[in-house]
Amino acid sequence: MKINRAGSGPSSWAPAEQFTGTVRRDPLIGSEAPGRVNAGLVTFEPGARTAWHTHPAGQILIVTAGRGWVQSEGQPRQEVAPGDSIWFPAGERHWHGATATTAMTHIAVTEYVDGSAVTWEDHVSDGDYAAG
Numbered sequence: 001m002k003i004n005r006a007g008s009g010p011s012s013w014a015p016a017e018q019f020t021g022t023v024r025r026d027p028l029i030g031s032e033a034p035g036r037v038n039a040g041l042v043t044f045e046p047g048a049r050t051a052w053h054t055h056p057a058g059q060i061l062i063v064t065a066g067r068g069w070v071q072s073e074g075q076p077r078q079e080v081a082p083g084d085s086i087w088f089p090a091g092e093r094h095w096h097g098a099t100a101t102t103a104m105t106h107i108a109v110t111e112y113v114d115g116s117a118v119t120w121e122d123h124v125s126d127g128d129y130a131a132g
C-alpha cells in the first residue's frame, strides 16, 4: 500500500499552450504498473479552461468546489457543481473549466495508453467559451 499525503507533491501552473487563464494542478496519486490510472486535482480561476482535447481511454471528472462548464463537441455546454461526476468517452473531443464568474476545482481521473493520457488541440476561443 502507498499513501500520498496531502500536499506532499508540488503545485504547478498549467501551461498556456494547453490552457486559457490561470489553472493550478496539484498531484494526488497515480497507480503503479500494471495499473495505468492517474488522479489529480485541478483548479480553474473564473474564465479559465482547458483547450479542446481528447483522452485515449476516456476521462472521469469529479467536481469538488465552485461552478464549472463542460462541453463535448456537437453538444451544448453544461454547468456542473460539487458532487457532480462526468465521463468523457475515449476520443470524444471536449473541454472543461470554470464558469465565467466562479472558480471550479475537479479531480481528474485519467488512464494512460502507450504513455499518453491526452491529445491536445486548439484553444477554446472566448466566443465559443461564452456561447457554449
Ligand code: MN
Pocket: 053, 055, 059, 088, 094, 095, 096
Ligand atoms: Mn479532459
